Amino acid sequence: MLEEINIHNYALIDKLALKFGNGLNLLTGETGAGKSILLGALGILLGKKSDISVIRTGTMEAMVSGTINISNNSEAEKWLLDHGIAPEEGTIIIRRVIKQTGRGGIYIQSTPVTRAELVELSSFLFDIHGQHDHQSLLSVENQRNLLDRFGNTESLASGFSKLFFDLAAAREKYTKLLSSEKQRLREIDFLKHAILEIKEAQLKEGEEEKLEREYRILFNHERLFNLIENIYSNTSETKGGVLSALRNIRENMEEVIQINPELSRLINQLQDAFYEIEDFSESIRHYKDSIEYNPQRLIECEERLKLTRTLQKKYGDTIEEVLDFCRKSEEELEVIQNWEEEKKNLQDCIALLEPDLKKIALQLSSKRKTAAQTLQERVERELKELGMPKVKFKVEVKERKNSEGKTVFTPSGIDTIDYLISPNLGEPYKPLNKIASGGEISRIMLSIKSVLSEADHITSLVFDEIDSGIGGEVAVSVGEKLKKLSANKQVLCITHLATIAVRADNHLKVEKLTSTGRTYTKAFPVTGQLKKEEISRMLSGDSKDQISLRHAEELLKKYG
Numbered sequence: 001m002l003e004e005i006n007i008h009n010y011a012l013i014d015k016l017a018l019k020f021g022n023g024l025n026l027l028t029g030e031t032g033a034g035k036s037i038l039l040g041a042l043g044i045l046l047g048k049k050s051d052i053s054v055i056r057t058g059t060m061e062a063m064v065s066g067t068i069n070i071s072n073n074s075e076a077e078k079w080l081l082d083h084g085i086a087p088e089e090g091t092i093i094i095r096r097v098i099k100q101t102g103r104g105g106i107y108i109q110s111t112p113v114t115r116a117e118l119v120e121l122s123s124f125l126f127d128i129h130g131q132h133d134h135q136s137l138l139s140v141e142n143q144r145n146l147l148d149r150f151g152n153t154e155s156l157a158s159g160f161s162k163l164f165f166d167l168a169a170a171r172e173k174y175t176k177l178l179s180s181e182k183q184r185l186r187e188i189d190f191l192k193h194a195i196l197e198i199k200e201a202q203l204k205e206g207e208e209e210k211l212e213r214e215y216r217i218l219f220n221h222e223r224l225f226n227l228i229e230n231i232y233s234n235t236s237e238t239k240g241g242v243l244s245a246l247r248n249i250r251e252n253m254e255e256v257i258q259i260n261p262e263l264s265r266l267i268n269q270l271q272d273a274f275y276e277i278e279d280f281s282e283s284i285r286h287y288k289d290s291i292e293y294n295p296q297r298l299i300e301c302e303e304r305l306k307l308t309r310t311l312q313k314k315y316g317d318t319i320e321e322v323l324d325f326c327r328k329s330e331e332e333l334e335v336i337q338n339w340e341e342e343k344k345n346l347q348d349c350i351a352l353l354e355p356d357l358k359k360i361a362l363q364l365s366s367k368r369k370t371a372a373q374t375l376q377e378r379v380e381r382e383l384k385e386l387g388m389p390k391v392k393f394k395v396e397v398k399e400r401k402n403s404e405g406k407t408v409f410t411p412s413g414i415d416t417i418d419y420l421i422s423p424n425l426g427e428p429y430k431p432l433n434k435i436a437s438g439g440e441i442s443r444i445m446l447s448i449k450s451v452l453s454e455a456d457h458i459t460s461l462v463f464d465e466i467d468s469g470i471g472g473e474v475a476v477s478v479g480e481k482l483k484k485l486s487a488n489k490q491v492l493c494i495t496h497l498a499t500i501a502v503r504a505d506n507h508l509k510v511e512k513l514t515s516t517g518r519t520y521t522k523a524f525p526v527t528g529q530l531k532k533e534e535i536s537r538m539l540s541g542d543s544k545d546q547i548s549l550r551h552a553e554e555l556l557k558k559y560g
Contacts, residue, residue, distance in 0.1 A: 009056040012521040023505030024486035034521030047119035065095040075124040128462040129445040149455035151371025167353040174346040191333040198326040215301040235281040382447035387474030392422035463493040498538040
């Protein structure tokens with residue numbers, strides 16, 4: 001539901017903020033005042049194409065934003081969730097900016113989106129009738145969904161769809177299984193060879209690092225031995241060694257302390273250093289004694305590393321990946337080797353699903369045809385009450401056939417569903433989108449929406465030109481339909497007829513004015529005396545005429 005719209009520098013609108021409410025929201029005003037500009041701005045907000053021509057002269061950009069309540073609209077909530085956009089207390093803000101540079105932006109909350117994404121979301125929120133580019137009822141898919149809701153066949157259609165995809169998956173798997181016996185045998189040979197090659201290698205996780213370390217030590221044996229030998233000789237108590245020098249230093253320090261006892265604390269530091277280096281030297285000696293050159297082990301390490309890297313080139317970048325490939329290959333091999341059993345299982349599955357699918361498809365088609373008959377009868381009654389007694393409405397449910405005359409199954413069933421109209425006596429039925437008159441299609445949509453109001457999940461309906469070419473009792477009937485429809489939906493409507501305007505829950509007047517050499521369009525809510533005067537203007541063209549004012553007062557008492 002649209003709660004508020006803000007418009008800046010759009011066409012003749014300088015700055016405008018309008019609030020909308022539940023029920024029937026009606027816009028009135030003189031011809032040319034700018035009512036269509038407001039609808040145009042709403043269209044922009046909902047994803048209609050636009051260009052820089054809508055930017056108010058003398059400004060750099062136009063901006064339209066709207067606050068929309070999506071509470072209890074599960075389709076819109078799911079769309080937002082799928083796109084990572086979070087509503088705030090059940091509402092979202094849509095903002096669209098159009099710049100003179102040709103570049104602009106579209107935002108839902110603070111998230112930038114494409115125009116196509118905005119159109120997709122708004123299709124769950126609004127229907128604008130009178131403009132062919134934004135009517136959900138013109139969508140074949142929506143026509144089918146609405147018929148299913150009207151006929152209480154949604155759960156049956158959903159069950160059929162699931163069964164359809166289960167059968168399609170089983171058939172695809174079966175076809176893949178049969179596609180190439182030679183390929184299957186080649187896969188078996190490859191998997192067996194890979195598994196055997198990996199298992200014979202007896203790889204162990206973490207083995208490569210240990211091998212590389214051992215190989216590096218063996219390969220650099222001579223250099224390593226010489227370095228260790230040099231370290232040991234420089235730290236031991238042999239002549240020139242660190243320990244020998246420290247021992248001499250300690251003797252000297254003992255004499256120094258006899259001369260100056262204050263330096264006695266330093267002897268402890270020297271003693272600690274001596275013991276540390278003594279331990280280090282002893283560890284180096286032990287390591288030196290343990291070093292052995294084993295050329296055979298060097299060859300073994302080299303060969304083992306070569307084998308490991310060969311397997312890694314074939315089956316994975318690491319030993320862990322190679323072992324994982326082996327495990328998966330064993331699982332795949334088991335599946336492939338159980339081919340006959342798998343084939344039999346799939347054949348049995350398909351044999352069970354096919355008759356079930358056909359049975360449910362026929363049930364669904366039959367229920368749809370029954371619902372279609374009821375729907376078209378009710379819509380035709382509505383059309384007669386709206387001054388279109390010669391219009392014929394048909395919900396055509398036909399079995400889908402291919403070029404060979406065989407029934408075609410789709411995820412939605414075996415039916416093609418079309419909403420058709422015969423506008424005049426003797427004329428053939430045509431799809432809804434072939435009807436040219438905006439007022440005519442708006443009244444047809446009003447009839448359909450009146451019947452489908454509980455089945456249709458869209459919460460806001462916008463009618464343009466709905467009162468075009470009507471008056472008298474028909475106008476009264478149109479007003480009654482709009483009021484009744486607004487009990488369950490938010491309805492926004494432009495009207496020129498007082499008998500419709502008096503029923504408004506929220507009456508907005510649009511005016512054009514001039515100031516400082518510029519023309520502006522403004523809009524504001526009218527209540528009380530202002531509303532009575534606007535109804536008077538619509539009746540006679542004079543908002544102050546006493547006769548018209550009394551007539552307006554009577555209409556407001558009767559229908560308001």
